[in-house]
Every structure is written in C-alpha cells, then in structure tokens.
Amino acid sequence: xxxxxxxxxxxxxxxxxxxxxxxxxxxxxxxxxxxxxxxxxxxxxxxxxxxxxxxxxxxxxxxxxxxxxxxxxxxxxxxxxxxxxxxxxxxxxxxxxxxxxxxxxxxxxxxxxxxxxxxxxxxxxxxxxxxxxxxxxxxxxxxxxxxxxxxxxxxxxxxxxxxxxxxxxxxxxxxxxxxxxxxxxxxxxxxxxxxxxxxxxxxxxxxxxxxxxxxxxxxxxxxxxxxxxxxxxxxxxxxxxxxxxxxxxxxxxxxxxxxxxxxxxxxxxxxxxxxxxxxxxxxxxxxxxxxxxxxxxxxxxxxxxxxxxxxxxxxxxxxxxxxxxxxxxxxxxxxxxxxxxxxxxxxx
Amino acid sequence: xxxxxxxxxxxxxxxxxxxxxxxxxxxxxxxxxxxxxxxxxxxxxxxxxxxxxxxxxxxxxxxxxxxxxxxxxxxxxxxxxxxxxxxxxxxxxxxxxxxxxxxxxxxxxxxxxxxxxxxxxxxxxxxxxxxxxxxxxxxxxxxxxxxxxxxxxxxxxxxxxxxxxxxxxxxxxxxxxxxxxxxxxxxxxxxxxxxxxxxx
Numbered sequence: 350x351x352x353x354x355x356x357x358x359x360x361x362x363x364x365x366x367x368x369x370x371x372x373x374x375x376x377x378x379x380x381x382x383x384x385x386x387x388x389x390x391x392x393x394x395x396x397x398x399x400x401x402x403x404x405x406x407x408x409x410x411x412x413x414x415x416x417x418x419x420x421x422x423x424x425x426x427x428x429x430x431x432x433x434x435x436x437x438x439x440x441x442x443x444x445x446x447x448x449x450x451x452x453x454x455x456x457x458x459x460x461x462x463x464x465x466x467x468x469x470x471x472x473x474x475x476x477x478x479x480x481x482x483x484x485x486x487x488x489x490x491x492x493x494x495x496x497x498x499x500x501x502x503x504x505x506x507x508x509x510x511x512x513x514x515x516x517x518x519x520x521x522x523x524x525x526x527x528x529x530x531x532x533x534x535x536x537x538x539x540x541x542x543x544x545x546x547x548x549x550x551x552x553x554x555x556x557x558x559x560x561x562x563x564x565x566x567x568x569x570x571x572x573x574x575x576x577x578x579x580x581x582x583x584x585x586x587x588x589x590x591x592x593x594x595x596x597x598x599x600x601x602x603x604x605x606x607x608x609x610x611x612x613x614x615x616x617x618x619x620x621x622x623x624x625x626x627x628x629x630x631x632x633x634x635x636x637x638x639x640x641x642x643x644x645x646x647x648x649x650x651x652x653x654x655x656x657x658x659x660x661x662x663x664x665x666x667x668x669x670x671x672x673x674x675x676x677x678x679x680x681x682x683x684x685x686x687x688x689x690x691x692x693x694x695x696x697x
Numbered sequence: 698x699x700x701x702x703x704x705x706x707x708x709x710x711x712x713x714x715x716x717x718x719x720x721x722x723x724x725x726x727x728x729x730x731x732x733x734x735x736x737x738x739x740x741x742x743x744x745x746x747x748x749x750x751x752x753x754x755x756x757x758x759x760x761x762x763x764x765x766x767x768x769x770x771x772x773x774x775x776x777x778x779x780x781x782x783x784x785x786x787x788x789x790x791x792x793x794x795x796x797x798x799x800x801x802x803x804x805x806x807x808x809x810x811x812x813x814x815x816x817x818x819x820x821x822x823x824x825x826x827x828x829x830x831x832x833x834x835x836x837x838x839x840x841x842x843x844x845x846x847x848x849x850x851x852x853x854x855x856x857x858x859x860x861x862x863x864x865x866x867x868x869x870x871x872x873x874x875x876x877x878x879x880x881x882x883x884x885x886x887x888x889x890x891x892x893x894x895x896x897x
Contacts, residue, residue, distance in 0.1 A: 400708065400882040406738065439762075508765070521783070534808075611788055
C-alpha cells in the first residue's frame with residue numbers, strides 16, 4: 350500500500366519536473382529566435398533572424414571586430430564609436446581642462462606675487478656662499494628643464510595651436526611649424542627621459558620624506574614671515590615637486606612612448622587611453638612646473654642661484670634649509686682650521 | 698545639394714573584395730594603404746555578415762575636429778576631404794575615426810607616418826591642386842565626382858551591396874529592398890556616422 354503510494358508520488362514528481370524542464374526549454378528557445386528557427390525544420394530559415402546586428406554587437410563590446418584579408422591587424426576593427434568620445438575629450442574636455450589648469454595657475458602665481466611679493470632673505474645677504482648643487486646636478490636639472498619647456502610648448506601646440514597660432518600665422522606657416530614641433534616633441538622626449546633618470550638617481554635619497562617635513566608644513570612652508578620652517582637639503586614643498594615629477598614623468602613617458610610606437614603594444618582603445626593620460630598628466634605637469642619655476646626665480650630672493658651658479662647665500666640657506674646647512678658646514682670644515690661660529694657669519 | 702553617403706547592405710555583401718580592388722586601381726593607391734576594406738563578422742558562424750567599410754564621410758566628422766592643423770573639412774556635398782600639404786601625420790584622425798578610415802604610408806614609429814590618405818568619395822583632394830589635374834590625381838586619386846560619376850567601389854559592386862550617392866536616394870533603395878525581401882541587418886555605421894538609422 351505505502352510503497353504504491355510512494356511510487357505514485359514519485360511519478361507525479363517526475364512528471365512535474367519534466368513539465369518544468371520542458372517549460373524552461375521553451376522559454377530558452379523563445380529568448381533565442383535563431384535557435385528556435387533552426388530547431389523547427391518545418392519552417393523556412395529566416396536569414397535575418399540569425400544575422401549579426403550592429404546594435405547588438407555594440408551592446409556586447411565597445412568595438413565591432415571581424416576577419417580581414419589584409420595583413421594590417423588594426424584594420425580588422427570595423428567600427429569603434431568610441432572615436433567620437435575621444436574626439437569629445439580632445440576638443441572639449443581637454444581644451445577646458447588645459448585652459449583652466451594652466452591659466453588658473455598663472456593667475457594664482459600672479460596673485461601670489463601681488464599679495465606676498467618676493468620672499469626676501471629676512472636678515473639680508475651675508476656675502477658668504479655655500480655650495481648647494483654641483484655642476485653635474487645643475488646639468489641634470491637644466492637638461493630636464495630645457496627638454497620640459499620644449500616638450501610643453503610643442504605639446505600644447507598640438508592641442509591649442511590651431512586656436513591660438515593658426516589664425517595668426519595662417520595654415521601653411523602653421524602646418525610647417527606644427528610639423529617641426531611634432532618632431533621636436535618626438536625626439537626631445539629622449540633627453541627628457543635622460544634628465545629625469547639623472548635627477549632621480551642624484552636626488553632620491555634627499556627626497557625621502559622625514560619628520561622635519563611635517564614641521565615645515567606646520568610652520569607654513571616659509572610663506573609666513575614670522576615663522577621659521579625647518580628643512581633638510583630639500584624641504585617638503587620641493588619633495589612634493591620631486592615625487593610629482595617622478596610619478597607624472599613616468600606616466601607621460603610610458604604613455605608617450607606608446608604614442609610614439611603606435612599599435613605596437615596596444616589597440617585603438619589603448620592608443621586613445623594613452624593620449625588621454627598623456628595630455629591630462631602633461632597639463633597638470635605644466636601647471637606644477639610653472640609654480641616650481643615661479644618660486645625658483647621671481648618668487649624668492651636668492652633661490653635661483655642654487656641652480657644658476659650652484660652656490661647660495663649663507664643666510665638664504667639658514668632661512669630655507671637650516672638642517673642641510675649645518676650638515677654641509679660640518680662636512681666641509683677642514684680639521685685644522687677652526688670655522689668661525691655660524692652665528693657670527695649670520696650677524697654680519 | 699545632395700548629401701553624399703555610403704551604405705553597405707551587409708545582407709548582399711559576399712566578401713569578394715572587388716570594391717577594395719576597384720578603389721586601389723582607380724585611385725592608384727600606394728602599397729600598404731587600404732582606403733576600403735571588407736570585414737567579416739562572425740566568420741564561419743551562423744549569421745555571418747561581411748561589411749565593406751571606408752571613410753563614411755561623417756556628419757560632424759570627428760577626424761576634422763581633432764586634426765591639430767585643421768586640414769580636414771567637409772565639402773558642400775558632405776564629402777570629407779583633406780589637404781596633404783597641411784597634414785603633419787600625427788595620427789589623431791585615426792584615433793578619432795569610428796571606422797578606421799585614415800591610412801598612412803608608413804608605420805609611424807618616431808612620428809614618421811607620412812601624409813594621411815583616405816577615401817575621398819572619388820572626389821579628388823582637399824588641397825590647392827586644380828580639379829581633375831594630374832597633380833590632384835597623384836596626391837589624392839581620381840576625381841570621378843567632378844566628372845559626374847559616383848565612387849568606383851560602389852559602381853563595381855557585383856551584388857550592388859555597396860551603395861554610394863545621395864544619402865536620401867540610397868536610403869530609399871535600401872528601405873525598398875528590406876521591405877521586399879523582409880529582412881535587413883541595418884545600415885552599418887549610419888548611427889555613428891550620420892546620427893540616424895534608416896527606419897524600415
């Protein structure tokens with residue numbers, strides 16, 4: 350009795366499972382008209398139903414790719430609507446970003462000059478010089494700097510030249526200039542890389558963050574006249590510029606060489622991405638270096654000499670790099686001749 | 698004035714590459730440059746389609762917008778032309794082009810692509826050369842439009858898959874085809890190029 354009832358239940362269960370499976374298959378077939386058309390051999394095959402559709406392909410992937418009969422691999426991309434997005438980035442976003450960041454930085458620096466003026470050496474010049482950068486260090490800096498200025502100007506020309514320069518000098522002259530500028534940009538990149546490598550090798554150990562950097566920031570970074578901001582060879586501000594230059598430098602170098610060797614390592618999306626990274630980082634880089642150049646020349650008395658002659662005034666060093674000055678004077682002091690006390694020199 | 702467009706009826710394309718050959722021959726295009734190509738989607742699978750593709754002569758052409766020397770421009774007929782005298786070979790038009798149309802004579806390492814070349818809708822060049830002159834032919838290829846003829850790729854198409862001409866007329870032809878045969882995989886690239894589909 351009980352066993353018969355059991356088997357009846359089992360049958361009913363099996364039937365319902367079969368029913369559900371059949372329903373599932375029907376549902377699946379309904380979702381796939383192509384499969385349904387092929388499964389039902391009584392009806393003629395609808396060639397449209399099975400055809401690939403542009404819209405569906407673009408929903409699945411950002412690009413439509415297929416097989417081609419020519420060796421040019423990148424030609425197998427039939428369509429990449431992202432090109433229009435990159436166009437929007439390049440012609441709208443980048444123009445605004447570049448203008449705001451670079452002109453904004455220039456306005457900020459002009460304001461700083463008008464409000465704060467030139468940061469003077471409070472105790473005046475001592476007349477005594479301290480060696481700050483060797484000639485090789487200065488060579489490395491200026492190699493990078495000159496390369497950067499050339500790369501910056503020729504790079505900005507690619508984005509802004511047609512808006513700024515083209516209307517002034519006309520299409521033929523501008524095209525000749527842009528062609529030359531492009532080659533300058535391509536080849537000066539190598540000296541920029543060399544300069545950056547030298548800078549990193551020479552200065553990385555002096556740019557490692559230390560406790561004194563926190564004090565420097567707390568004391569207003571030397572911008573507050575009543576406070577003294579302590580620092581080693583490089584202060585926290587310089588360290589920030591250094592590390593920014595390292596990170597941004599690597600970003601522009603990697604993206605730049607991807608652009609210089611098109612389609613070697615990346616596809617069309619990679620090329621667009623490389624250009625986006627390259628231009629955005631470069632624009633920020635230009636703004637940061639503008640600030641760096643301002644503080645190293647117009648913004649601070651006695652700062653340029655460090656990279657000019659390589660020697661700074663003792664009082665300037667005391668003001669801006671006190672810890673480094675102490676270390677340097679101790680190192681340089683010959684064992685036989687006693688050095689006059691530091692306070693005496695500063696009092697002059 | 699007519700707005701010139703291309704339309705590839707993918708349901709008719711048989712991947713014979715006659716359009717590619719016709720283009721290369723008519724325009725005497727240098728080795729390695731393919732102004733037109735045929736791409737096969739889902740090759741060997743059910744629903745495979747081949748599409749012949751070249752410059753679509755876009756509305757608001759992205760190549761023209763991104764060109765750093767503004768050497769690319771649309772004509773009154775919507776044909777996108779460029780001046781090889783002004784081109785600096787930066788490659789930006791290729792990044793912006795949704796259809797991979799711009800071609801360069803060299804690979805482009807160290808920025809050495811050379812002057813960009815692309816489909817001109819057989820309408821000569823966008824430079825200062827005289828229309829129909831041999832100088833124009835050497836730089837840009839044939840100017841069939843000036844002779845009242847349409848691009849040879851479409852004219853040669855054995856299945857009349859590739860249509861070229863007044864956008865309204867070729868859209869009408871395609872529409873009638875789709876209505877008559879009862880199916881159509883769509884006007885490939887029209888949404889991206891012209892911001893419109895052909896309603897059937």
